[in-house]
Amino acid sequence: MPISSSSEPRDSRDPTSPAPSTSSSRSREACNLAEVDDPGSAMSTVARLLEQLHGSVTSLPEKEVAIKRLLELAKAKKDARILIGSHSQAMPLFISFLRSGTSSAKVNAAALLSALCKEEDLRVKVLLGGCIPPLLSLLKSESAEAKKAAAEAIFEVSSGGLSDDHIGMKIFVTEGVVPTLWDLLNPKSRQDRIVEGFVTGALRNLCGDKDGYWKATLEAGGVEIITGLLSSKNTASQSNAASLLARLISAFSDSIPKIIAAGAVKALLQLLNRDDDIAVRESAADALEALSSKSTIAKKAVVDAGGLPVLIGAVVAPSKECMRGVTCHSLQSHAVCALSNICGGTTSLLLYLGELCQSPRSAVSLADILGALAYTLMVYDGTDGKFFDPVEIENILVVLLKSHDSKLLLDRILEALASLYANACFSGRLDHSNAKKVLVGLVTMASDDVQDHLVHALTSLCCDGFGLWDALGKREGVQLLISLLGLSSEQHQEYAVSLLAILSDEVDDSKWAITAAGGIPPLVQLLETGSQRAKEDAAHIICNLCCHSDDIRACVESAGAVLALLWLLKSDSPRGQEASVKALKVLIRSADSATINQLLALLLSDSVSSKTHAITVLGHVLVLAPQRDLIQNGAPANKGLRSLVLVLDSSNEESQECAATVLADIFSMRQDICDILATDEIVQPCMKLLTSGNQVIATQSARALGALSRSANTMSKNKMSCIAEGDVQPLIEMAKTSSIDAAEAAIAALANLLSDSQIAKEALDDNIVQALTRVLKEGSLDGKISASRSLYHLLNQFPLGEVFPDYSLCCFIIHALLVCLSGISLENVTSLDPLDVLALMVMTKEGAHFSPPLRTAFLEAPESLEPLVRCISVGLPPIQDKSIQILARLCQDQSSLLSEQINRSQGCIDSLVSRVMESTNMEIRISSAITLISALKDNREDSIEVLEASGHLKSLISALIDMLKQHSTSTSLDIEVWKPYTEKSLFNCEQDVLDVPESGKVLEETVARLLSLICSSHPRSKVTVMDLGGVDIVSDKLASHSASRQDFSIHVNRLVPQAVLQCKNRPCGPSLYTVTSAAPPILLPWLSRIVSLVHRMPLATRARRPPRLIQDISPPLLPRLHGQWSIFLFAASHHSCTGWAPADCSWCSHGHCGAGSDEEVGLLSPNLMTAE
Structure with a gap:
């Protein structure tokens, strides 16, 4: 029976089909179903039955039996419908029976087409098969059964809508379907209720808000017909008529006065106020929404007819009547939209409902008003452009919460508060909105003895200016929440652990309170047996506890949390896995064999997500392992490391990326193992991934190679002997890529390989300097340092003119290195790559061959010398000495500029004096003296004062x-x-x-x-x-x-x-x-x-x-x-x-x-x- 166009499934049974009652019919039906269950048998049965319909030797009664059996199969199974509809002869045969079959055959053929239309693909096939003319003819017949079957078939074949189906629309227009259907609804026709329902349903399907049928409909008295149908005794007709009215209003707003005059508003409100059919109420609310959105007159008519209480009742009807489904949500949505239209927007509706909540004399019960307010708060999206302060509604609800006198009112208030705190439009403008949302849920679930305490905490949090810690009663509140963790209700546990998670994020005192209240064992238990959400929050709390105190961390470890967190890695929840990884990285402080073996077992998991998170934790554990365990074959840590290398050969890119990243981190933090592990077995898989199509994987592999090559033994000339000339070509190419991150990673690896003369020659010939220049210009500080190290190796092995062919490039490099130097922290640093390069450039005799001399590049921007002066002022002696050597060679050019910089930098003169007195290198002592001369030359009085003040x-x-x-x-x-x-x-x-x-002369002079x-x-x-x-x-x-x-x-x-x-x-x-x-x-x-x-x-x-x-x-x-x-x-x-x-x-x-x-x-x- 067509009562709704919603997505709820319709009853597929033929409303006119007689219910079989004999044992023979039941056994025959069972036999038919058994045939369909076997695919091979079903196909042969369908083919045989269609062949009987097509055969000329088959008698008419046999054909009627065959089509009836096909109808039974189509109604019973989807697979049977597909088999029937996909047969090439099916549609022509069925259409033929519609045209020229017996009355019984026509009815069964129409019913069979209705059944096939349950599948969208077959519906289109039925429509294109030419079914409309014979169905219209059948609809006009005198037989009631034939009319019902034809009306249902037309309803089903039009059920997909025609807004995007131009061919289907053309067919319906050409055949004059809509006018024919409207004629059938003429009160003079007195159609059967079932036929009337299908006809109105078909019109509802066919008449959209933009279709051209409405003009003719209005001229033919369509408004009166539709309004009359609203009073029909057929619920399907009423529902479809209300939907048609909504379409008519949307298409022709000029028709609203006529609709109001016809009494449609009162009829719609009566339908909306019924409690027997949700589809009728949903359609009536739809029509009222359309009316109120188009006309001020219509809004007044609805209000005057007492529509506001009815609409409010419609909003809360599904929850009051315990109804569920898409149609219920649609009813609430249409009702709220109608209320918003009447009030002037959703914001105005919220304020109106808030006022009603405080009104002692209201036509609507307070519980219904609160229910409507809760739903409106839930669906509010702020698109009406009006400002709304959610605190105003919160204050109203809290006042009602303090004075509630019934369980129903408490539930409605809590429902409204939950909607308020859950709406993203409001939560950002309310203090502690997340904590309040969880607390509301906890109040809803709590028993009476606990509920009062929690309600008091909620009101204190909302109105008294307390934080969550104080509102809950501090440690007493924590003890209460810990006690709730043991309750059997999963949702109860979820609320309690979620509130504890919020507390542990916001209040440090809560962490010791949780520990003292015995909260660690139940939290670990939740990791093992709780719901997924409870596990996630428990892992988050454990992470916070471990971060707060080593003593608490030891308690958590002794409670067996490590194993529980490792098992959480197996879950399918990304949030749970991430929380577990974070907690494990804080909790694990040593690389024990049991943990490593557990993680290695997780690497065999089929879940890519579990595997990648296990790789991350394994990397953390391996960083903590002793050097001996990492390099000794057969040790668990060594097995773990080599397992990560094996993952690099995985076919899954996500696993490869994670493993490459973790290996790069391990080698970066554990330089003590790189010399020993820089072998073909580890290096070659990384080299292989440099040519991966995935740039992230290639970049991380380059990072791993860079860390491996940066050996702890800095005196080693070539950090990885397993990489020879020609092997670095992928790194050179990567250094030239458009991605600056990839270029930096490649240069970091090359920087430690260019100490090899053959590799350096290959890189120089391949224009690596251009890539280094780009990183110095655009890269991060680490990337610039790597580029500086690369330049140092090149300048150590090749003349300056071969590395930098022109003066402008030299100038850029010098200024870029000085800028890089200014960003480096000098704390506990004994070597700076940019400083080393600058020293090489200023000391080389080739610098004098440039025009102008290379030294002038340093002085083009005097302020750029500040990093060198800073190195002297605050650097350690090795850094001071290198900077002094550079400045000593610049003193003869515009010494006044240097003098100003030196005297302006606090501590610089003292450092120069210290190097003159303390250095064991005569070159440094002389250079320091030369720099002091520059400082004294133009600022003698200030410099002497500094010297004298220093003592x-x-x-x-x-x-x-x-x-x-x-x-x-x-x-x-x-x-x-x-x-x-x-x-x-x-x-x-x-x-x-x-x-x-x-x-000697330099010294003496x-x-x-x-x-x-x-x-x-x-x-x-x-x-x-x-x-x-x-x-x-x-x-x-x-x-x-x-x-x-x-x-x-x-x-x-x-x-x-x-x-x-x-x-x-x-x-x-x-x-x-x-x-x-x-x-x-x-x-x-x-x-x-x-x-x-x-x-x-x-x-x-x-x-x-x-x-x-x-x-x-x-x-x-x-x-x-x-x-x-x-x-x-x-x-x-x-x-x-x-x-x-x-x-x-x-x-x-x-x-x-x-x-x-x-x-x-x-x-x-x-x-x-x-x-x-």
């Missing part, structure tokens, strides 16, 4: 003097330092000549220059130098160089300004005695001549600034002096304790003689003054 100034002077005592002849120092000498200019500050002096800067800027340091015998040492050095006239005359300009021109504003000038009385003998002849010359100058000339005065002195009158020594000697001895002049020095207007400014004294000027 190391005297120790630095002592170390420098000790350096002068050494005869450095074996140092490998190969840096360019200032040699202030030129043949072309007296004072040319821009043209210092670069040279690579002998090691650097120390003398630094001492002269210190002494000239810090008067008390002169006394320190004299006390430490510095003047005597320098005098000896100066005398030893006097034989070389050229070397003896470098820095006379430093002596003259300081010794002769210190007091430019005094007219008296220096006396011969003042200058020469305490001077070393080697200087006396030249000092005498200079002082005499100055005395003969006019006062105006003497008053000029020192640089101008010096230029006035004729070069031929000045002999060459060995500059560094003479400057330092004068700076140290002038006004020292031996004194060259009395305390009231006539050279100095201040009664003492300190160094003047750079401009006045010229001490730091590297210009040369020569005389032939």
Whole structure:
């Protein structure tokens, strides 16, 4: 009987078929069914029966029997319907019987077609077979049985709808089916109720809300017909008529006034208020929804007719009447939509229902209002665009919860609260929504003695501002929840363990409370016997407990949780497996054989998910294993490791990916086993996966190779001898892929293999530098470090010009390495690959062949030097030394920039002083001194203040003097330092000549220059130098160089300004005695001549600034002096304790003689003054 177009299955029996009652008919039916159960027998039976229908020798009665038997088979079994419908002669035969068979044969043929239409594919086949004309003819016959059969067949053949079936629609339109059906519904026709039901059902199937049938229907009095059918005594007709009315309203909203005038609203409300047929009520609600959505007049008509209480009752009817099914949900949905339309949206409906809940005088019972509110909260999706504060509804419900006076009201309030907290639109705007949702469920399941406590906890959580811990009563609440874990109801256990899981996430005190309340054993028991959800939450709680305290972790381990969690890995629940893995990784602290064997057994599982999670846990366990167990053949840990390698050959990509990832993690964390395990047996499976079509697998395999090749033995030249030239081609290709992650993994592996010269040559020829450059530009910090290590190996084996063919590439590499260096933590680091590469690049002699020189690349962005200065300031000595070597070679180019960076970095000067004093490498000590000179040159006062504040100034002077005592002849120092000498200019500050002096000369000149800067800027340091015998040492050095006239005359300009021109504003000038009385003998002849010359100058000339005065002195009158020594000697001895002049020095207007400014004294000027 066609009563609904819902997805609920219809009764497939022919409503007109007589019920068999004789024993012979029952036995015959049983025989037929037995034939169908055997596929071979069924096929032969169907073929035989169809052959009888087709045969010319078969008598008419025999054909009627054959078609009746086919009908019985089709009604009984789906397989029989398929066999019948798939036969090539079936449809023509059945249509033939419809046209020209006997009345009985026509009825049976129509019924057979109805049965075949139960299968969608066969329905289309029946429709296309030409059944419509004969069925319409049969529908117009006088026979009641024939009409019923034809009406049912038309209903069934149209049941699929025609919205997407253009051919079917064309057939129905061409044959005039819809007008014929409407004619049959004319009240004058007085059709049988069954026929009327099928006809209205067929119209419902055929008349969509966009079809063109409605205009003719309206003209033919369709509204009156439909409205009349709403009062029919046939429930199928009523249901179908209501659905037709909904379609009509959707297609022609102009028809609404006519529909209202015909009394449809009252009729629909009466149908909706019935309690005997859910399909009729669902269709009536559908029509009321359509009415209320299209017209304000219709909304008022529904309200005036008392529709709101009826619609609210329809929403709660399924739950009150304990009905289930799709039609029930459809009824509730249509009713809520109709209410929303009337109220102005779902948000307005919620507010209206909330107001009704508080109204003392309502036409609807409070329980029904709460039920409608619960359903509306459940389906609310926020699409009406109106703001709604869920706290408002929550407060109303909590007030009702506190004052409820019946079990029914409590259940309805809890149902509404559950819908509120479960709706994603509201949960994010309510505090503790997840905890409240679980607590509501727990209240619903609790016994009376526990329920009151839980209701109080819920109201406290909602209104009193308490957290879950305080609302439950702290430890008392935890004890209650632990007691609930032992209840027989699975759902009860689920709620209790879920609330404990939330507590363990939010409150640290709850973890010890759970332990103290004896919660660990029942939680472990739940892992073994609880529901899937309870197992998942129990695993989550155990993980939280183990993370909180080692003592709790020991309790959990002793309770046997490891084995229970391992069994949980076998479950089909992804959430349970993930929770188990997380808990096991926290719980397991040692690699015992039993655990490894259990995991190895799980690797044999057919479930890919279980296997991958077991691999993850096994990797965690193996990382904890001792080195001996991992490398010893036959040991459980070694078996586990080799089992992971075997998984790499698996045909399942998910398992391969997981195994490769775990192996990469193991080798990365356990470098102590890589040397021994880097064999063909392990390396080759990883190499094989590099060419896998799955990029993730290839990337993880490259990670494993990279970790294997990064041997703990850093002195090993080639970390994996089993990889030879040509084997690395897949890695090189991967380094060039578009995926930056894959490129980084490949470069990390190559970085440790490029120490082999043949592999490095292969990679360089294959343009690996381009891939390295890309990673330095786009990669992560780890990727950049790997690229730096690769460059280091290449530069160690090939000339700079072969690795970086042009200056622009060098500049980019330098800046990229400096940026990389700035992102690396220097804590406990003794080696930095980017720093090593920078050192190689700045030290190579090839750098000078670039135009401009490679050193200028460092200075193009002075702020980029900050990482090098930071390395000196906070790095460990090995890092400091490498950075000092780099900066020492940059000091001659724009030293003011370096000076600013060094002085600005806190601790940098102290670190440089420390390396001068403490390093055992003379090259480092000299480089540190050179860098200090750069710091002092342009920021002398600040630098001296830092040195003095550090308390190391005297120790630095002592170390420098000790350096002068050494005869450095074996140092490998190969840096360019200032040699202030030129043949072309007296004072040319821009043209210092670069040279690579002998090691001893570098030492002596650097120390003398630094001492002269210190002494000239810090008067008390002169006394320190004299006390430490510095003047005597320098005098000896100066005398030893006097034989070389050229070397003896470098820095006379430093002596003259300081010794002769210190007091430019005094007219008296220096006396011969003042200058020469305490001077070393080697200087006396030249000092005498200079002082005499100055005395003969006019006062105006003497008053000029020192640089101008010096230029006035004729070069031929000045002999060459060995500059560094003479400057330092004068700076140290002038006004020292031996004194060259009395305390009231006539050279100095201040009664003492300190160094003047750079401009006045010229001490730091590297210009040369020569005389032939």
